[in-house]
Amino acid sequence: MRFTEKDIINGCKNGNRKAQKALYEIHKNRMYTLAYRITGNREEAEDALVEGFMKVYKYLHTFRFQSELATWIHTIIARTAYAAVKNRVHFDDIDDHSELSIHLIEVPDDTAYLEKAIMKLPTGYRTVFTLYEIEGYKHREIAEILEISENTSKSQLSKAKALLRQKLNHH
Amino acid sequence: MKRNPPKYQLPEHSPDDAVWQRLETKLDTTELAESGLQVKEPSDFVWSRLDEELKKTDSWRANKIWLRVAAAVILLLGIASVLYLNENRTTVRHEIVVAEAPAFFTEQSEPAPSQILEDLYSENEDAEINDLMAELKQLEEDKRLILQKMRTDESPHMQQLLMEMELDMAALVREISNELR
Numbered sequence: 001m002r003f004t005e006k007d008i009i010n011g012c013k014n015g016n017r018k019a020q021k022a023l024y025e026i027h028k029n030r031m032y033t034l035a036y037r038i039t040g041n042r043e044e045a046e047d048a049l050v051e052g053f054m055k056v057y058k059y060l061h062t063f064r065f066q067s068e069l070a071t072w073i074h075t076i077i078a079r080t081a082y083a084a085v086k087n088r089v090h091f092d093d094i095d096d097h098s099e100l101s102i103h104l105i106e107v108p109d110d111t112a113y114l115e116k117a118i119m120k121l122p123t124g125y126r127t128v129f130t131l132y133e134i135e136g137y138k139h140r141e142i143a144e145i146l147e148i149s150e151n152t153s154k155s156q157l158s159k160a161k162a163l164l165r166q167k168l169n170h171h
Numbered sequence: 172m173k174r175n176p177p178k179y180q181l182p183e184h185s186p187d188d189a190v191w192q193r194l195e196t197k198l199d200t201t202e203l204a205e206s207g208l209q210v211k212e213p214s215d216f217v218w219s220r221l222d223e224e225l226k227k228t229d230s231w232r233a234n235k236i237w238l239r240v241a242a243a244v245i246l247l248l249g250i251a252s253v254l255y256l257n258e259n260r261t262t263v264r265h266e267i268v269v270a271e272a273p274a275f276f277t278e279q280s281e282p283a284p285s286q287i288l289e290d291l292y293s294e295n296e297d298a299e300i301n302d303l304m305a306e307l308k309q310l311e312e313d314k315r316l317i318l319q320k321m322r323t324d325e326s327p328h329m330q331q332l333l334m335e336m337e338l339d340m341a342a343l344v345r346e347i348s349n350e351l352r
Contacts, residue, residue: 015202017195017198020198021191021195024191024194028185028186028190028191029183029184029185029186030183032184032185032186032190033181033183033184036184042187045186046186046187046190046193049186049190049194050190050193050194050197053194054194054197054198054201057198071174111179111180111181111182112182114179114181115181115182118181133177133178133179134177134178134179134181135174135177136174136175136176136177137174137175138174138175
């Protein structure tokens with residue numbers, strides 16, 4: 001018997017363990033990957049996943065189906081992961097509108113190498129880059145999650161790209 | 172808010188299987204805590220803190236009893252003082268009244284008018300004067316008796332009586348003085 005997303009949501013709301021596990025299994029890889037890219041390490045990523053899903057189960061009754069469930073969960077995980085590393089991040093509040101480059105970074109064939117390079121970025125740059133370039137967040141959303149201005153989000157992205165290009169060029 | 176499509180397709184990662192177990196344990200613990208069914212052995216530290224709190228409560232309770240006793244004693248003393256002062260005030264008032272009273276309220280006054288007048292005439296000089304003098308002496312005696320009574324009875328009636336007597340005495344003294352001229 002196949003359960004729909006609504007069945008799973010209702011089951012989770014009733015505290016049904018199978019429904020909770022089903023929800024976790026559906027989203028765990030994507031959410032874990034997101035948490036890993038933000039925190040920069042597996043341990044903190046796992047902690048963020050656990051804490052994040054606890055919040056998902058707790059606040060599922062407030063979900064109003066105005067967005068997709070995956071998007072809603074994604075935002076919770078992003079916030080939870082960022083909260084774990086927040087004290088390691090310092091954003092220069094630069095009101096710089098210029099983006100150093102609007103070009104995409106030339107993606108190497110070796111995506112694993114690209115990821116390695118991304119993971120070597122400073123936490124702040126890496127977080128903004130991940131959320132914007134990989135997860136498709138808009139600067140307004142990023143600004144809200146990271147509690148920075150949209151302009152800071154843009155300038156951090158520019159710097160992240162510049163640094164990443166530098167690393168990839170050395171490859 | 173609709174998201175942009177990802178610009179880079181990077182590999183996904185999987186969490187360790189133990190992560191679900193951690194999550195499950197946390198869910199179980201949370202549910203138990205919320206349902207109030209969680210039973211755990213408290214540590215010894217909990218007991219020593221509880222013991223400390225109980226001792227504080229006991230000493231506070233003991234202090235409360237003493238405070239109540241002290242408050243009751245103070246209240247009683249207060250009531251007693253009020254009653255005592257009230258009584259003394261009456262006595263003092265009486266004494267003040269008596270001390271400040273005009274001469275005719277005291278028994279010990281200046282020489283009686285009859286005594287003063289007696290220096291001015293000799294007995295048997297005039298029968299009429301003799302009668303008036305006798306009347307005056309009688310009034311003085313009555314006045315003395317009234318003053319004695321007023322030690323315990325300061326009623327307005329007694330005061331009125333005394334004032335009338337004084338007026339009669341004064342009238343009598345004038346009459347006698349006129350006769351003596």
